[in-house]
Amino acid sequence: MTQLQDTLMPTLYHSQNSRSTSILLLIEEMGITDQIDVIDVTVARQDGSGGADARNPHPEKKVPYLTDGDDHVRERGAIVAYLTDMFPEAGMGRPVGHPQRGQFLSWLFYYQGVMEPVLVLDWAKIDHPALHATFRDMDAVIGCLSKALYQPYLLGQEYSAVDLLLSSPFQWLPDAAPQQPSIQAWLKRCANRPAMAAVMKRETAGLVE
Template sequence: MPTLYHAPLSRSTSILALIEDLGVADLIDVVEVSVARADGSGGADPRNPHPEGKVPYLTDGPQHLRERGAIVAYLTDKYPDAGLGRPVGHPQRGAFLSWLFYYQGVMEPVLVLDLAKVQHPMVQATFRDLEAVFARLAEALAGQPYLLGEEYSAVDLLLSSPFQWMPEVAPDDPVVQAWIARCAERPAVKALAERELAALSG
């Protein structure tokens, strides 16, 4: 059985939401582990096989996957019936993969660097800046509700995920704001966010 190593209120929450949205929660074992947090709390968990002690980490027999983009591609390929991925041969396969890699390689690094107040011409030349990332989202969403068109997909879940937890970093653009709100209303995303926040407060 595939196993997801997950820490609540972390990057792996979006993968747990994906699993629920795919309708395969009963087919994937979830092991809750601790991780080192930015505030100094937590720490490495010996039960977590991730080589750096991070989450999410997915194992499926001999397959061991880290990085959310890779896990999203793997799970949506493995469970295609939910329609959240774009399988090989689909006309949007290239766009689907491009958005996953854009998130990992550009969007998240830019968000982290902006939060850390790191500015350097080389950083901006390599990764763009926050304004460029926001402009790219607004351009993609112009005239359509989701990044790939009329239908929600796992790229919407992944790229909207930081704004669900850090709404203060979201762009003011009303088109992007409306997209963030639509993604937040997905039943799996909404239920999981409420459940994890309730567990934290309780």
């Protein structure tokens, strides 16, 4: 590949075994590992290890962070939408004009704006009526997922990027996963995909491609 082509390749700034692993998984699922440059950087961890990496252009030195020429994308839901729109032929998204486009975007925003804050607050044992009014609670999240999972995946019969994103926290913290049977079966289907095994193998070995 020429130097010019390299400069035009979208770049993911990634840190091993972090939130950005879900974007690495998306890239694997979409079959575009040869079309995205992945740069491994350090980030500050909750246990006090790691730290900001000067190579990371993210304004807060966090991951994941995607750059594409002069453009850039942060927040996982936005990166998922960006990549699935960029590579619609991979079938992991719902492009503009698709009859499930609204549902697809709704799940991405629900994860980013509701589900992840609720999970973090629940894990931290932080409770306040204002939080329930704004973000809901774990019972509401479980109910929302359960209502959708009368079918194998959130959008129907086929696995998509919304399944990848919304199942991601429970792949890391299985003990925190809701015990509702349909949710457990869905999480198992998501975890048993070949791309998951391939990425976890690389992450465990400390390799990034």
